[in-house]
Amino acid sequence: MSLSTLKGKPISILKITKEKVTIDTQAIKSILEKIGNHHFVIYSINGPKRTGKSFMLSNFIRHLNQQSTGNQGNDWVLNSGDMNNFTWRGGSERQTTGIDVWSEPFWTTNKGRRIAVLLMDTQGSFDDQTTMQQNAIIFAISTLLSSVLIFNIKNDVGEDVLQFFQFFSSFATLTIPQVEGDSASLGHGSGAFQKLVFLIRDFQFVQDYEFGFYDDSNVPQRQDRRKNYKKDKLDSNPDQPTEVRFTHDQVVQSYRDVGVYLMPEPDKGLKQRDTLDNLDPEFATHVADFITLMLSPAHLVTKQMGGVEVTGFEMIKYIKSWATLFDGNELPEIKSVYHSAAESQFIIAKRLSLTFYATEMEKFIQHNSFGVGEPALVKKHSELVKECFAIYKSKSKLGGANMDAKFSEEFAAESDPLFATYKSVNDNKLQAQERERKLQREIEAERKANHDLKAAVEAQNKQQERAQKEAKERDLEFQRQLNRQKMLQLFQDLLVPVVAGTVATAYVAKSGSPNMLGAAMGGGLLPGLRMEDSFASGRNTSNNPRWQDSRGREMAFQRTLDRANRPGFPGPQMGASSSSEFLSCTS
Ligand SMILES: Nc1nc2c(ncn2[C@@H]2O[C@H](COP(=O)(O)OP(=O)(O)OP(=O)(O)O)[C@@H](O)[C@H]2O)c(=O)[nH]1
Ligand SMILES: [Mg+2]
Known part of the structure; x- marks a missing residue:
């Protein structure tokens, strides 16, 4: 070249x-x-x-x-x-x-x-x-x-x-x-x-x-x-x-x-x-x-x-x-080209800003899975609006102050409904959270009530157990007393009449009068025994007085008297009594 x-x-x-x-x-x-x-x-x-x-x-x-x-x-x-x-x-x-x-x-x-x-x-x-x-x-x-x-x-x-x-x-x-x-x-x-x-x-x-x-x-x-x-x-x-x-x-x-x-x-x-x-x-x-x-x-x-x-x-x-x-003077063609270029640039910048706003807001909402208070949400929104304006400024260089005002107006018109949507999602989360808390409180209260009820039932059971134990002990005691009583009774029923019979026999043998036995009874020689009222009062003068214990039952003493009436038995013979009378007396 x-x-x-x-x-x-x-x-x-x-x-x-x-x-x-x-x-x-x-x-x-x-x-x-x-x-x-x-x-x-x-x-x-x-x-x-x-x-x-x-x-x-x-x-x-x-x-x-x-x-x-x-x-x-x-x-x-x-x-x-x-x-x-x-x-x-x-x-x-x-x-x-x-x-x-x-x-x-x-x-x-x-x-x-x-x-x-x-x-x-x-x-x-x-x-x-x-x-x-x-x-x-x-x-x-x-x-x-x-x-x-x-x-x-x-x-x-x-x-x-x-x-x-x-x-x-x-x-x-x-x-x-x-x-x-x-x-x-x-x-x-x-x-x-x-x-x-x-x-x-x-x-x-x-x-x-x-x-x-x-x-x-x-x-x-x-x-x-x-x-x-x-x-x-x-x-x-x-x-x-x-x-x-x-x-x-x-x-x-x-x-x-x-x-x-x-x-x-x-x-x-x-x-x-x-x-x-x-x-x-x-x-x-x-x-x-x-x-x-x-x-x-x-x-x-x-x-x-x-x-x-x-x-x-x-x-x-x-x-x-x-x-x-x-x-x-007017550069009409260039101006129209310029304006359409400025407008396209404006639209692109606005779209980018809105995309950024939506992406960041979604991240924020997702990140706060339980929702945030309204002041925090509004704060985030305001911060993002500022960032979006900076994005718009960096992408839309042709516009002047008028375009800036237009951006703010149109951005607000488009981002406000978005914000309303995010707010309602956030509100739902807060409400769900509140419902959850309420449910938790109810469950807790129920749990406590159940716990109290269980405690009450347990206390009642214990009380019942205690009462049953006491009743059992009382029964046992009663049984013991009853046994003692029975023993005593047995003693009274068997031993005392035997002793008394022996004493009475001896007495009758000695005194020769069964009626004197009543006197001995009255005199307290045979405690627990008394002669049937008619004998004791002397109205019945038969040779076979009937004896009663302290409860008015006719006593086995009859047998003793039977024996005493048998031939060969020393002392005066007493009236015979049937074995059935004897049995009914001791049962
Ligand atoms: N760092 C750097 N400086 C350079 C280079 N080449 C030239 N310069 C220096 O850059 C300065 C500006 O040089 P210019 O050629 O006047 O730059 P220009 O881009 O024409 O500047 P404007 O006409 O004002 O837009 C001078 O001091 C140069 O010496 C280079 O490759 N790197
Ligand atoms: Mg130059």
């Missing part, structure tokens, strides 16, 4: 005021006219502010200038001589504003054709002086103009970077039908744009990925081919949540060709003092490699509109037609 050089300078093609963004069609026309009927490659570098974009483009120019002198080495990276190109500098304040295009095309031959190379530097996104709408417009214009977009970021491709990129790209895509006319059939997500290269500055994770270039079929020479940064970090994979997959797919599919270059960190001198005096050799090598690669035939992608290559002159016509789109 041979390149011829022209002196040049950055030309601003965009005018940005607070009210509007304007394309300076004359400025861009003056550059494109130099290309005329030739095809051209146009590189645009975009990305967050203060990330070394202008520094990199300056090196493109120095490289192209050096090439034009026929010097093939990498000295140009170390040569700080000609800094008169895209202005770059350190510090925190933004440097580039709007869009600058290098005034002079560089020429090269590619596949036998003479083609031009244009370089375009852009204002860094996310500074504090530019609205998101302006950022989006700058991104859209540079995307629409460029054939190779270098998206310059620091450290790594994070999800936040991809989301912003996807949003800006989709915004740019929405303008395609207006800028390419009705013939533009390529739509969002179907390779609407040509080439995209993520340039990652200060890349740290070299243990996993070597510095250098990655795309679908290439990895750096020393890189283990099983790990490909482009595929691993940019392509979607089935394990990702739908939302994340969607973002990855949109980014990758909006471009026909996507690659990544991992760049090492420069030395402190460059980072902090803008000096190239001690430029880190590894950094210098990679800057040179990157630029050489980007300008190599495989990456020289000529500008197309609606899928067709365009010349410098044709491009001027396109850009003129954009005047109505990007120019004018």
Whole structure:
């Protein structure tokens, strides 16, 4: 490839005021006219502010200038001589504003054709002086103009970077039908744009990925081919949540060709003092490699509109037609596109917030299986509402204060019924808990009552046992007494009459009068025996007085008398009595 050089300078093609963004069609026309009927490659570098974009483009120019002198080495990276190109500098304040295009095309031959190379530097996104709408417009214009977009970021491709990129790209895509006319059939997500290269500055994770270039079929020479940064970090994979997959797919599919270059960190001198005096050799090598690669035939992608290559002159016509789109006091098209994009972004942000709210609330409810008091539930709700607002703010960058108020209103309208549902689930849990407690109390009370009843029954049983024992003892005692009584009775019934009979017999024998026995009885000689009343009173004077014990029973003494009446018995004979009388007396 041979390149011829022209002196040049950055030309601003965009005018940005607070009210509007304007394309300076004359400025861009003056550059494109130099290309005329030739095809051209146009590189645009975009990305967050203060990330070394202008520094990199300056090196493109120095490289192209050096090439034009026929010097093939990498000295140009170390040569700080000609800094008169895209202005770059350190510090925190933004440097580039709007869009600058290098005034002079560089020429090269590619596949036998003479083609031009244009370089375009852009204002860094996310500074504090530019609205998101302006950022989006700058991104859209540079995307629409460029054939190779270098998206310059620091450290790594994070999800936040991809989301912003996807949003800006989709915004740019929405303008395609207006800028390419009705013939533009390529739509969002179907390779609407040509080439995209993520340039990652200060890349740290070299243990996993070597510095250098990655795309679908290439990895750096020393890189283990099983790990490909482009595929691993940019392509979607089935394990990702739908939302994340969607973002990855949109980014990758909006471009026909996507690659990544991992760049090492420069030395402190460059980072902090803008000096190239001690430029880190590894950094210098990679800057040179990157630029050489980007300008190599495989990456020289000529500008197309609606899928067709365009010349410098044709491009001027396109850009003129954009005047109505990007120019004018009201910017009606862009505004409507902006508003619809802002609205879509708002809806997505709101959905994400509500999903987060619902997920966290469900977790909270599930975690508190017995329910929580209403103050705790309300507190959780308020905390989540705050977090959701932060999520919305991080995802919906286009909206202003009006959108914020709209979000709060609509979020409340949608989250309040959800909260009511969670509250009723929580209330049910509390009620169930209360019922459970009540049941427990009742069971406890019943258990206690049963226990008391058992104790009472046991006491009663014991009492009964005691009573039975006492009764038994009483019975025994009674029995004992009865036995004693019986013994006594027996004694009285048997022994006393025998003794008394003997005494009486002896007495009768001695005195010769049974009646004298009554007198002896009366005299207390025979206690427990008494003569039948009629004998005792003397009314009955028979020789056979009847005797009674103290209970009035006729006594066995009769037998004694019988015996006493037998012939040969000493003393007077007494009247005989039947054996039956005797038996009835002793039974
Ligand atoms: N950490 C780091 N700093 C760099 C790198 N390349 C250049 N710089 C420094 O970054 C600072 C900003 O460089 P610029 O090229 O002006 O950055 P920019 O992205 O164009 O900045 P804006 O135009 O304000 O958006 C300068 O001090 C550079 O020396 C790099 O690869 N890593
Ligand atoms: Mg800059």
